[in-house]
Amino acid sequence: MVTQQEKQVGNSMPGENGKSMVYAWYVVVICMIAYIFSFIDRQILALLIQPIRKDLHITDTQFSLLTGLAFAIFYATMGIPIARLADRKSRPLIISIGVFVWSLMTAFCGLGKNFLQLFLTRMGVGVGEAALSPPTYSMIRDFFPKEKIGFALSVFSLGAVLGSGIAYLIGGAVIKAVSTMGVFNLPLIGALAPWRIAFLIVGLPGLIIALLIFLTVRDPERKGLLIKDEDGNTVTPTEVPFSEVLRFLWTHKQTFSGVYLGVSFTAVVFYGILTWTPAFYLRNFKVSIFEISTYLGILILIFSTLGMLFAGWLVDFLYKRGYEDAPMRTCIIASIGILISIIAYPLCSNFTLSLVFLAPALFFNSFPFPAATTAMQLLSPNQMRAQVSAIFLLVSCMISYGIGTTLVALCTDYLFKNDAAVGKSLALIGGIFTFLALIIEWKSLKHYRNSMKETAHYR
Numbered sequence: 001m002v003t004q005q006e007k008q009v010g011n012s013m014p015g016e017n018g019k020s021m022v023y024a025w026y027v028v029v030i031c032m033i034a035y036i037f038s039f040i041d042r043q044i045l046a047l048l049i050q051p052i053r054k055d056l057h058i059t060d061t062q063f064s065l066l067t068g069l070a071f072a073i074f075y076a077t078m079g080i081p082i083a084r085l086a087d088r089k090s091r092p093l094i095i096s097i098g099v100f101v102w103s104l105m106t107a108f109c110g111l112g113k114n115f116l117q118l119f120l121t122r123m124g125v126g127v128g129e130a131a132l133s134p135p136t137y138s139m140i141r142d143f144f145p146k147e148k149i150g151f152a153l154s155v156f157s158l159g160a161v162l163g164s165g166i167a168y169l170i171g172g173a174v175i176k177a178v179s180t181m182g183v184f185n186l187p188l189i190g191a192l193a194p195w196r197i198a199f200l201i202v203g204l205p206g207l208i209i210a211l212l213i214f215l216t217v218r219d220p221e222r223k224g225l226l227i228k229d230e231d232g233n234t235v236t237p238t239e240v241p242f243s244e245v246l247r248f249l250w251t252h253k254q255t256f257s258g259v260y261l262g263v264s265f266t267a268v269v270f271y272g273i274l275t276w277t278p279a280f281y282l283r284n285f286k287v288s289i290f291e292i293s294t295y296l297g298i299l300i301l302i303f304s305t306l307g308m309l310f311a312g313w314l315v316d317f318l319y320k321r322g323y324e325d326a327p328m329r330t331c332i333i334a335s336i337g338i339l340i341s342i343i344a345y346p347l348c349s350n351f352t353l354s355l356v357f358l359a360p361a362l363f364f365n366s367f368p369f370p371a372a373t374t375a376m377q378l379l380s381p382n383q384m385r386a387q388v389s390a391i392f393l394l395v396s397c398m399i400s401y402g403i404g405t406t407l408v409a410l411c412t413d414y415l416f417k418n419d420a421a422v423g424k425s426l427a428l429i430g431g432i433f434t435f436l437a438l439i440i441e442w443k444s445l446k447h448y449r450n451s452m453k454e455t456a457h458y459r
Contacts, residue, residue, distance in 0.1 A: 035159020098131025154312020172293025258444020
């Protein structure tokens with residue numbers, strides 16, 4: 001059992017001057033670029049909702065399964081075994097293989113001839129992307145001292161918002177370009193509609209990133225390792241049984257349930273915005289795919305980026321001033337900021353005013369992700385960090401992707417029974433889940449502070 005008395009080794013952090021920190025930031029940036037590609041690959045589907053529905057004859061609910069459940073099933077479940085490898089084996093190798101797999105499967109999405117085939121390729125995208133975040137979180141924690149980890153993780157997390165924004169900007173431009181070219185005829189494959197070519201264009205460049213990570217990123221020395229020798233001697237770290245990870249989480253169940261559920265409920269809102277906002281504007285306002293993708297791309301790149309960086313700075317700022325619960329305080333501020341805007345923007349009948357309300361929703365919705373990852377890396381011993389993060393991603397994905405995006409579709413199809421009412425569905429689901437997140441995060445503050453004291457020896 002993991003106890004407070006178990007010793008640790010390797011707590012000294014790499015020097016903060018010269019080449020070591022420059023290289024550490026290089027790793028953060030290259031992993032962030034991979035994260036950008038991952039979100040481009042997963043978000044391009046939201047822009048293609050109209051042609052995909054038309055060609056494959058599917059409903060909003062079926063489309064939500066492609067954007068949500070198909071991706072979440074393996075992204076969540078494969079994350080745990082991959083994270084167990086990452087806590088023992090080469091993290092850069094695992095990441096590079098993951099980038100290769102999801103990029104290839106994104107390209108294959110363009111070859112799907114029916115709902116089932118597209119569902120299976122989306123599952124493949126999830127498998128590959130499961131190999132990125134947990135190993136990267138773990139590496140970043142080993143590269144940086146605790147008072148700088150919040151900002152470093154927020155820079156990596158920028159990949160999510162930059163990728164989403166770029167997906168809208170570049171994706172809209174790609175769709176517009178290929179749409180004017182008509183049907184493509186490729187050797188051995190046959191005729192491909194423009195939306196299928198869009199998948200090939202955004203998927204294949206990721207193969208270059210996979211190669212770059214494989215060739216240039218080295219695995220840092222692991223810090224804060226538990227000693228498992230019964231005599232207390234320093235030993236080579238070995239695999240921690242998964243039961244031990246679950247026992248650690250259970251010991252701090254009130255803390256981790258607050259982090260996992262609070263941030264997951266906020267993620268429902270975030271992915272609801274990314275998935276259904278294009279459909280809301282396309283169905284309710286006289287705008288083209290290219291126009292709305294440009295507006296959304298710009299808003300995400302500006303406000304989500306600022307929110308992500310501000311959240312990382314805020315966590316570090318509060319932590320340096322003695323607030324051990326800095327990550328949870330940041331999440332609470334986010335939920336308060338989201339609540340009004342998430343209800344207002346999809347209920348506006350004026351296009352410009354709707355975009356004005358969307359901006360703060362995007363800004364505050366970016367807070368919880370770097371805050372949550374900082375919390376998990378600070379609380380957990382080294383041999384568990386990737387696995388603790390993977391369990392978080394499992395919970396978060398199954399709730400946000402697997403349930404949240406589908407709830408919006410179900411409200412539209414069965415409660416309001418009108419495609420144009422997707423805005424009402426966004427406001428309803430977004431408001432409920434943001435309020436629940438706020439309650440959970442507020443109640444977990446005390447428990448988080450207690451856990452930080454009990455796990456201080458890991459830092």
